[in-house]
Amino acid sequence: MSRPSFVRSLGLTDATMLVVGCIVGAGIFRSAGAIAGHVASPSATLVLWLLGGLLSLGGALCYAELAAMFPATGGDYIFITQTYGRFWGFLFGWTKVFVERTGTIAILGKVFGEYASVVLGLRQEWTVQVLAAAAILLLTSVNILGVRWGKYAQNVFTALKIFALVSVVCAGVAAAFHAPPAHPSWSLPPLSASLVQSAGVALVFVLWTYGGWTEAAYVAEEVQDPSRNIPRAIIGGVLLTAVLYLLVNWTYLLWVPLTELAQSKTVAATIMQRCAGQAGALFMAIMIGCSAFGAVNGYILTGGRILYALGKDHPLFAWLGAVHPRFHTPAGALWINALVAIGLVCTKTFDQIATYSTLAITVFFTMAVFAVIILRRTRPELPRPYRTWGYPFTPWCYGLLMIGFMVNICVMAPRDAVFGFGFLAIGLPLYWCSQSLCRPIEQPSAAEESIA
Numbered sequence: 392m393s394r395p396s397f398v399r400s401l402g403l404t405d406a407t408m409l410v411v412g413c414i415v416g417a418g419i420f421r422s423a424g425a426i427a428g429h430v431a432s433p434s435a436t437l438v439l440w441l442l443g444g445l446l447s448l449g450g451a452l453c454y455a456e457l458a459a460m461f462p463a464t465g466g467d468y469i470f471i472t473q474t475y476g477r478f479w480g481f482l483f484g485w486t487k488v489f490v491e492r493t494g495t496i497a498i499l500g501k502v503f504g505e506y507a508s509v510v511l512g513l514r515q516e517w518t519v520q521v522l523a524a525a526a527i528l529l530l531t532s533v534n535i536l537g538v539r540w541g542k543y544a545q546n547v548f549t550a551l552k553i554f555a556l557v558s559v560v561c562a563g564v565a566a567a568f569h570a571p572p573a574h575p576s577w578s579l580p581p582l583s584a585s586l587v588q589s590a591g592v593a594l595v596f597v598l599w600t601y602g603g604w605t606e607a608a609y610v611a612e613e614v615q616d617p618s619r620n621i622p623r624a625i626i627g628g629v630l631l632t633a634v635l636y637l638l639v640n641w642t643y644l645l646w647v648p649l650t651e652l653a654q655s656k657t658v659a660a661t662i663m664q665r666c667a668g669q670a671g672a673l674f675m676a677i678m679i680g681c682s683a684f685g686a687v688n689g690y691i692l693t694g695g696r697i698l699y700a701l702g703k704d705h706p707l708f709a710w711l712g713a714v715h716p717r718f719h720t721p722a723g724a725l726w727i728n729a730l731v732a733i734g735l736v737c738t739k740t741f742d743q744i745a746t747y748s749t750l751a752i753t754v755f756f757t758m759a760v761f762a763v764i765i766l767r768r769t770r771p772e773l774p775r776p777y778r779t780w781g782y783p784f785t786p787w788c789y790g791l792l793m794i795g796f797m798v799n800i801c802v803m804a805p806r807d808a809v810f811g812f813g814f815l816a817i818g819l820p821l822y823w824c825s826q827s828l829c830r831p832i833e834q835p836s837a838a839e840e841s842i843a
Contacts, residue, residue, distance in 0.1 A: 398538065398613060398719050399612070399613055399614065399615050400538055400539050400542065400613060400615075401538065401542060401610060401613050401614045401615065402614075402615055402620070403615075403620040403623055403624060404546075405542050405545070405546065405614075406607040406610070406614050406620055406621060406623075406624035407607075407623070407624040407627050407628050407631075408545055408546045408549040408550075409542075409545055409549075409606050409607055409610070409624070409628075409689055409692070409693070410603065410604055410606050410607050410624050410625060410627075410628025410629070410632075411549055411553070411628045411631055411632055412545050412546075412548060412549035412552065412603075412685050412686060412688075412689045413602075413603030413604075413606040413686055413689040413690060413693070414600075414601060414602065414603035414604055414628065414629070414632045415549070415552045415553070415556065415603075415632055415635070415682060415686070416495075416498075416499050416502075416600075416603070416682060416683060416685075416686030416687075416690075418596070418599055418600030418601075418602075419556065419600055419635075419636060419639060419659075420502075420657075420658070420659045420679045420682065421502060422596040422597070422599065422600050423640065423643050423652060423655070423658050424652055424653055424654060424655045424658065425593070425596045426439065426593045426596050426597060427649050427652040427653040428593075428653040429589045429590065429592050429593035430589060430590055430593050431649065432649070433644040433649055435590065436593075436640065436644060436649070437637065437640060437641065437644070439590060439593055439594060439597050440597060440636055440637055440640050441633075441637060442594070442597070443594065443597035443598055443600070443601050443636075444601065444629070444632075444633030444636065444637070446598065446601075446789060446792060446793070447598070447601040447604055447629050447633070448626070448629050448630065448633065449760075449781075449785050449786075449788060449789035450604070450605075450756060450760055450789050451604050451625045451626050451628075451629045452626065452779050452780050452781065452785050453759070453760040453763045453779050453785060453786050453789065454467070454470075454604070454605055454608060454625055454759065454760075455621070455622030455625050455626055455777050455779070456622070456763055456775060456777050456778055456779045457470045457608075457759065457762060457763060457766075458607070458608040458611065458617070458618075458621040458622060458625065459617075459618045459619075459621065459622050459775065459776040459777040460766070460773050460774065460775055460776075461473060461611075462611040462612070462614075462617035462618050462621065463611050463612060463700075464609065464610065464611055464612040464613070464696045464699060464700055465609060465611075465696060465697060465699070465700025465701075466605055466606075466608030466609040466611070466693075466696075466697070467483065467487075467605060467608065467755065467756070467759045468480055468483055468484050468487070468697055468700045468701065469700065470759045470762050471483045471755060471758055471759055471762065472704065473762075473766075474758075474759075474762035474765050474766055475758065475762070477704065477705075478822060479755075479758070480701075480704065481701070481704075481705055481818060481821075481822045481825070482755075482815065482818045482819075482822065483755045483758075484697060484698070484700065484701035484705075484708075485701075485815070485817070485818035485821060485822075486751050486752060486754075486755065486814070486815050486818065487697055487752060487755070488694060488697055488698050488701070488728065488731075489731060489814070490751050490752065490811065490814050490815065491749075491751060491752040492690060492693075492694040492697065492728070493694070493728060493731040493732040493735055494732075494735055495602070495690055496527060496687055496690045496691060496694065496728070496729075496732035496735075497523075497732045497733075497735035497736045499683045499686045499687045499690065500523035500524070500526055500527050500683070500687055500732065500733075500736050501519060501520075501523050501736060502679070502680075502683040503522065503523060503526050503680050503683035503684050503687065504518070504519035504520065504521070504522035504523035504526070505519050506676045506677075506679050506680035506683070507522045507680050508522060509676050510673070510676055510677055510680060520736055520737055523733075523736045524733045524736055526684055526687055527687060527691070527729050527732050527733055527736070528729060528733075530544070530684075530687055530688045530691050531691055531725050531726065531728070531729040533688070534688070534691050534692050534695065534720060534725055535715065535718055535720050535722045535725050535726075536718055536720075537718050537719065537720060538610070538613050538692070538719070538720060541688060541691075541692040544685070544688045545685060545688055545689050545692065547685070548681055548682070548684055548685020548686075548688060549685055549689075551678060551681045551682065551685065552678070552681065552682035552685055552686075553635070554678070555659075555675065555678030555679065555681070555682055556635045556638075556639050557635075558663070558674075558675070558678070559639055559642055559659050559662060559663065559675070560638045560639060560641075560642050562662065562663055562666040562667060562671065563642035563645060563646055563662055563666065564642070565666075587799075588799060588802070588803055589803075591795075591796060591799035591800065591803060592799070592800065592803045592804065594796060595749050595750070595800060595804075598749060598753070598796075599749045600636070601629075601632070601633075601636070602749070603686075603689070603690075604625055604628055604629045604632075605625070605756075606689060606690075606693045607620075607621050607624040607625055607628070608621055608625070609693035609694075609696045609697055610692070610693060610696055618776040618777070619776065622776075622777040639659075642662065643658050643659075643662065646662050646665065647661060647662065657676075659675050659679060660672045660675040660676055660679070662675075663675040691725065691728060691729065694724075694725075694728040695720070695721045695724040695725035695728050696721060696724070697724075698711045698721065698724035698725075698727060698728060699711060699712055699713075699714075699721035699724045700712070702721075702723075702724065705822075705825045706825050706826075707821060707824055707825035708825070710723060711723050711724040711727065712724075750797060750800050750801075750804075750807065750808055750811045750812075751811035751812065751814065751815050753793055753796065753797055754797065754815075756793065757789075757790050757793045757794060757797075760786045760789050760790050760793075761786060761790050763779055763782070763786045764783060764786050764787070767782075
């Protein structure tokens with residue numbers, strides 16, 4: 392009897408909506424204040440958002456080539472394993488799932504809980520955690536029932552969050568014609584070492600907010616014509632999101648002074664309240680809650696696929712590398728993903744998770760981008776339906792800039808760096824245990840199937 396397998400039910404639109412839906416979570420509504428606290432200039436703030444978009448686009452162009460080469464469930468887990476070997480693939484899977492992925496789900500769940508509490512009139516602190524946990528459990532159940540249900544939820548909530556961002560821009564521009572705000576100074580501040588270091592810390596939150604452009608690669612075995620559609624979804628999703636982010640942040644800076652923005656956690660709701668009164672603030676609170684809810688769904692959908700690929704290759708997690716015979720989803724992996732995320736909901740804050748998780752996972756994003764260069768030299772025979780635009784400048788530029796970014800964070804936020812790398816290091820004894828104490832997996836690995 393053949394093993395249960397995935398079903399190719401995601402088209403180009405579905406894959407693009409998955410990318411946009413995962414990028415546009417809560418960060419664009421929540422991280423503006425954290426960024427403003429590090430950058431004392433409106434123009435420098437917009438430059439950071441533009442730089443974050445360009446860096447993400449550079450990474451996306453490289454990932455598009457890799458995704459077209461290895462159209463298998465697992466995304467950059469497959470890319471890293473194929474390029475650097477099973478050890479680095481294991482460390483990536485461990486870090487992605489138990490540090491970055493579940494941390495992101497926890498943050499988004501908390502943001503949903505905060506706004507849902509406001510809308511429902513619940514003021515107790517514990518209600519945020521309860522609502523966040525309930526959202527994670529509900530969406531995990533939906534995704535276990537089949538990828539089509541996760542797809543429908545993703546498309547609906549992605550459309551809502553795009554509508555929310557467009558509403559912020561339109562409301563700000565329309566109101567500006569009737570009651571022009573105090574325009575900020577757009578002149579760039581003088582360049583200095585302290586400005587560069589502070590901007591480097593702020594870039595953590597920018598890149599975290601842009602995070603999610605890799606998501607379509609994780610569901611490659613469920614995408615129709617993946618070698619063609621996944622590169623289009625990744626690149627198109629980044630471009631659309633970058634335009635929205637620049638417009639939204641321009642609106643923020645137009646209406647809210649930088650000093651006030653640095654103290655605000657609900658800047659979008661503040662702008663809508665000033666433009667449309669209490670009804671506008673309530674509308675935006677609902678939209679932000681929906682945005683976070685939809686992003687939680689996207690990260691749950693793809694997070695289970697990473698654990699599935701890890702389980703197929705490594706005996707310690709072999710029980711996760713199975714597809715449900717009825718629903719054709721990685722049910723066990725999805726449940727573990729949910730339980731770890733709920734644990735983080737109860738223990739960590741937004742800033743802590745964003746800093747340590749972004750730093751740890753950037754190591755592997757950089758390795759994956761350099762894999763484009765390495766594989767061009769070591770495995771030129773592999774088919775490349777899409778080739779990175781601007782090669783070799785694009786991967787080299789992205790990789791070197793991200794190395795500088797990581798060094799700066801280690802200097803400016805050493806405690807968070809130690810925590811992130813310390814959690815990554817826990818994977819070392821786990822890999823040894825998996826290789827030495829567990830029986831080998833006899834079925835083809837996820838990495839082997841990607842080039843079969």
